[in-house]
Amino acid sequence: MILASTLTTNLAILVLAGFIGFVVISKVPNTLHTPLMSGTNAIHGIVLLGGLLVIGLAGNGTFNKVILVIAIAFGTINVVGGFLVTDRMLEMFKSKPKAQAKGAEGKAAEGDSPDAKDKAP
């Protein structure tokens, strides 16, 4: 009974997340689709958590440990690499409105966040 309710709760979360995803992603302009893709790529690197959870469980044999270390390494590449490369790309887009000084939207000031160094683990 408890398990069934866990499943339905998780399915509800799944469905809602899907709708939120559609709404949020639809607002991303074509211009930013490459960073969007590498950014979402970094986010699905969250499977790293799966590796961390399973490797912590008792009863892993040597072979399991090997594949889980590989899984964690893969997940880390995905997360760290993904966020870094997205940051690199977006920096290129960011500098433009200031240099151009067209400032049609007057949003240029918002582009500064000098302190925030990359937080990828």
Place this chain on the structure above:
Amino acid sequence: MILATSFLQGQSFRDVLYIVAFALFIQGLRGLSGPTTAVRGNRIAAVGMTIAVIATLINPLEGNWGLIALGVALGTAVGVPAARQVKMTAMPQMVALFNGVGGGAVFLISWSEFRLTHGYTNTPTYIAIFSLFAAIVGSVSFWGSNIAFGKLQEIIPGRPISFGSAQQIVNLVLLILAVAAGVDIAAGDHSQGIFIGLLVCAALLGNAVVLPIGGADMPVVISLLNAFTGLSAAATGIALDNTALIVAGMIVGASGSILTNLMATAMNRSIPAIVAGGFGGGGVVEGASGAGEHAGTVRSTSAADAAIQLAYANRVMIVPGYGMAVAQAQHAVRELTKELEKRGVEIGYAIHPVAGRMPGHMNVLLAEADVPYDQLEEMDEANQEFSRTDVSLVIGANDVTNPAAKNTPSSPIYGMPILEVSDSHSVIVIKRSMNPGFAGIENELYYEPETQMLFGDAKAAVSEITAELAHI
């Protein structure tokens, strides 16, 4: 004190942190709606990821710290230099590779779960089902992404490789075998041989699906594989009862699906048709036979002449394609347009949605060369502008300008929306030779009367035009 510690290690505290993490993911992605907020958005998502990882590590059951450190160190050692050094032109390969390792992690986790529970013994069936789904989709995504990487990196030929008409049957059989193995395991078979068989079938399927897909369809494939990895991560989340994984995976699944759909629409191709493969196969033959006996003639021009035409134009549209990126000509192009702007020429860049090898790729390359946003025009916008454009300068773009997409029903690209370059008063095409493009289709634009060809390397040719401008 003990109470506080137990709270911090408790399930509910972890769940709260996961909620914070996925809220940050969503907030971060909202930032991507505009260039000025995007950098911060990405960093917000990265903070969310850090929180999610910390939340997982404070689990009291957590152990094997040495192995965790080893895995993270290995991943960092590979991921950081790769992300720092990759060229913007190689971004599609990089994304394919990162996507692939994500899928790899998913199927490895499923495999370890299977082994740990001795074939899902004493495990609810739904957990087995989601874990098996993740194993199949993750494995398809891992192998498919690696093949896509190989094709983009040109380790594997970009042209379709397939078993011909038997391809779809082979794919279907592999899919049925993988699903059948999954059903067998979910129904209570604990044999690891079957699980490995499932992984092998899914691996072969990943290879068999992507190998027959031509290079021009890569933007669709990469988006689709991105969606796959996202969905498999969400399935892993349900199998492990982890909300952060469910939400993050599902959002990526949604994002990948939206992009796949956009790319397929931009090519006027249905997703099943692309996955069924073989694009460009017929076109190569047709193009090759048509090339020799083409009715029109090709006019070639010189850099000096091109410079004169550009200098006296009121409006010039640059039509960049992947060839420009390969030649690293974007900076040279930017220099040329700066010169022209000084002379009062109005400049626009016409960007086809599938210019480049992944969605939005061309914009990244032009942003790198400091091209201002207001000059980047999307296809529909640009198509309205061509009729009042004096000179269209096509640099390394081919299939996206091919009028065959409008005029020749037998062409494999018939029906694909194109940049209607031939509406402009004159067209100058910079191209290395008359060889057909990535999709292997002859371009009729080159034989039209208003078109002039400037043969040569894109970067050299553009620099030459800029140099000639100085003499005018």
